[in-house]
Amino acid sequence: MPTRSYLWGMGIGGTLTLAAFLLVLFYFDPTITGTVGVALFFISLLSTLVLWLTLILYLVRHRINPETPDLFTVCLRHASLITFIIGALLTIQLFNAIHWWNAFLVVLAAVVVEVYARIKVE
Numbered sequence: 001m002p003t004r005s006y007l008w009g010m011g012i013g014g015t016l017t018l019a020a021f022l023l024v025l026f027y028f029d030p031t032i033t034g035t036v037g038v039a040l041f042f043i044s045l046l047s048t049l050v051l052w053l054t055l056i057l058y059l060v061r062h063r064i065n066p067e068t069p070d071l072f073t074v075c076l077r078h079a080s081l082i083t084f085i086i087g088a089l090l091t092i093q094l095f096n097a098i099h100w101w102n103a104f105l106v107v108l109a110a111v112v113v114e115v116y117a118r119i120k121v122e
Contacts, residue, residue, distance in 0.1 A: 058071065
């Protein structure tokens with residue numbers, strides 16, 4: 001499938017997940033719904049972030065250098081890593097255990113995954 005099909009699918013999916021996130025944000029009270037509300041919040045937020053960050057990164061990088069091979073895959077990987085960092089930090093904050101060394105370790109884990117992916121590709 002061409003990249004254009006992926007982008008259209010991600011745009012439609014991103015719009016749907018953004019709508020789901022906004023519905024969860026405005027209609028669910030985490031004190032009443034408990035774990036289910038928090039889980040829905042995290043799932044909708046993180047899926048929205050992955051889809052929209054992939055689209056934004058792809059558009060920016062395509063304007064800079066349109067001849068880059070596997071541009072979509074690289075943008076999807078980077079968006080997933082950024083979303084992992086945000087999700088991990090929000091989860092740590094949920095348990096009131098966030099400190100600078102926790103954030104450093106989460107970012108370091110994402111950097112290690114990125115370095116491994118780059119070595120594996122080359």
